[in-house]
Amino acid sequence: MTQTPTLDVRALRVEFPGRHGTVTALADISLTIQPGEILGVVGESGAGKSMTGLAVQGLLEPPGHVAGGEVWLNGRRIDQLSDREMEKVRGREIGAIFQDPLTSLNPLFSVGKQLVETIRLHLPLNRAEARIRAIELLAEVGIPGPDIRVDHFPHQFSGGMRQRVVIALALAARPKLIIADEPTTALDVSIQAQITSLLRRLCKDNGTAVMLVTHDMGVIAETADRVAVMYAGRLVEIGPVADVIARPSHPYTRGLMGSIPTLGARVPRLQQIDGAMPRLDAIPQGCAFNPRCPQVMPRCRIERPHLLPSGSGHSACWLNQPAQESAA
């Protein structure tokens, strides 16, 4: 752990000023990703998973903005860079993969043109060299006949193939970090496995760090090294994926695991977490999860727990913290 982490997010806070006061979309997000590591980020819709990825890339939709904390990429602070400087970071140092491959590509440009554009923006190559590189990239992500396919338009590719093109675009400049936002959600289950294993292979081969945002625990279990669980714009638990799945230390994570169907296990009914996640402008006092928590204590309704070491990872729950520690 002496290595500088590829991504180091410290106490990140994102706010959306609105007509009815400021909404805090993300609060106190701290996480690191080492080179070659895949960090899964899970949570319900609206928990702030995608928002975290966008905040790191400086792509928050105004009026949303980073209101506190720091983002460090390879030992360089990037959350204070200007838009123009961020343009050089995006694509070059952070690659992005979006959820829906059907809409991520510009329908009017051939995939080759979009690849060449990205390559030439970030690397000192001429048009012909960039085209050769584009074909190599398409081959690398497993597109058959890349020298022909390079001139095809997005609508001539299937969904899975298009997601491969998107991955090729994300890899174009060999970034150190890839933020993959639900990369498999829009795909068939059989294609999902192909895409996740491709992502994992590329990441391990190149030592690329990956932030894998998804709501699918199955994808996380297969692909990620560590996992961060988010709830209502906050991290509730982060740790090695096997430990978090086998011994979740936060009641919310336990609930999340309980709601995953298992083949062969005969349960009369899947467990579910009662209630719904609070709206971001109506987060209860204390722990955000307290109204739904089966193990709620009086303290949970008053004081907000912080992310503290627990087992092999960290969690934000009073259950895991001895009373005297909190008094300090």
Place this chain on the structure above:
Amino acid sequence: MIVFLIKRLANAAFVMLVVALMAFMIFRFVGDPVQLMVNEQTTQAERDELRERLGLNQSMPMQYLHFVTNAVQGDFGISYRNQQEVMSLIAERFPATIELVLMATIISLVVGVPLGVITAIHRGKWYSEGLQFLSIIGVSLPSFVIGIMLILVFSVMFNILPAFGRGDVVSIGWWTTGLLTPSGRAALILPSIALSFYQITLVMRLVRAEMLEVLRSDFIKFARARGVPAWRVHYSHALRNCLMPVVTMTAMNIGSLIAFALITETVFQWPGMGLLFIQAVTFVDIPVMAAYLCIVSFIFVALNTLVDITYALIDPRLRNAKA
């Protein structure tokens, strides 16, 4: 596809027949053409002979048929006022109007598209909202007011541009152009600006609306995530995806520009078809009025049909139906 094409063309032909009927009816409603053509001294025998020669003693449907077959061949009869072929009168005026309309279209695109992009990108900024407000004025100001104001400022106050006429023209075959002489070009400036004013605001608002739509799409966000610089995202990726409706609207509006040109031509005494029509109205020159009505309608219908067919060609579902 073939069926669609035939349907669409039949549709267009039907519209043109109705227009021709209306043009034909003008002759009936405005009065007896013979009465209008002859003078006090003409004898009854001469009148009857003229009536016979003009085919006015035939039944109404026969006369209509006659009118249509002649019109299809480009024969709209003879002007009451100067005893010239109506068609040659219009052909003479046609280039002036087309040059004016094309110039106005070019101005509206060159000015309107960037304004639309700017107001979309900088939504909420004071200058963008200001332009939006100005565009409402642009839409609501009648073009003759704009024309008169332009004349007042540039011709009367500063005396830098001509207020009327077409300047010197050069003939190329039957086409006369003012684009090749300095005075012709100078004369074109004010009328084309006056005519393009409304069009600019239309293009600007359309581009703005389309841009706002496209800028929300995933591939724009993805382009930004790939590190594509903002100006390139806006002017290459987003704008390209907006141009389709802009092109169709511009093509379809050439028809209405020709119609609008009537007012602009009157204000600037521009020797185009519109001015010819206004003069025809003052002199109750019915053949010219009828021909103008038919020709402008024809341009309208032809453009609309063309746009519809192009749409069908672009729509992949129809493209597949053909295969």
